[in-house]
Amino acid sequence: MLLLADIDFDAAAALLARYGLQLHRVADDAPIPGSYWGDCEAGLIGCNVYARGDTPVHSLLHEAAHLIVLPPERRAAVHTDATDSIEEEDAVCVLQALLGDALAGVGRDRVLADMDAWGYTFRLGSAKAYFEHDADSAWQWLQARGLTDAQRRLQLA
Known part of the structure; x- marks a missing residue:
């Protein structure tokens, strides 16, 4: 599985920034804020996406996509679970x-x-x-x- 540590973090952050999101790197030994699945899976809080080096890229992109599909006024209320339907x-x-x-x-x-x-x-x-x-x-x-x-x-x- 491709991990965040395997790709250019700055490129991933720039991609998310195009949608008004901020990517935060979490320390390798720290829990990921806003992670629905826990462990190494990406997390969401407001317009922020959290990931560690061991976060799968597909997880990072999936969680970011949840925020991207939301109108900006709804993003602020998101914490951990963004799925609407x-x-x-x-x-x-x-x-x-x-x-x-x-x-x-x-x-x-x-x-x-x-x-x-x-x-x-x-x-x-x-x-x-x-x-x-x-x-x-x-x-x-x-x-x-x-x-x-x-x-x-x-x-x-």
Whole structure:
């Protein structure tokens, strides 16, 4: 699994900053604030995403995507659990793969493979199959919120 320590922290922070988020590096031996799953999984508090060197990149991108899909006025109230609905969760799974494409040395294929290794489950058997063949409603959800469009979808496919 690709970890935060394996990629350029500053590039990840710059990506999140484009969406009004701040990435905080947590000391390796410290608990991660706002982590829903605990252990090494990324955490959320307001517009802040917390991660350690051993945080999986897919976790960091997933939690950041939860904040990205929220209107800025709702972000301030987020602490640990940002999910609003199944539809949001599905859209966040697509968005985290797209965010992976924006980071050198990561890419959507790695994000999707790491999602499978972590234990995500999808009807078609893998995150990649979901992304490529079963995520139409997630694409529509993102598009309705101005987070992607059909042209961008084709460019990234």
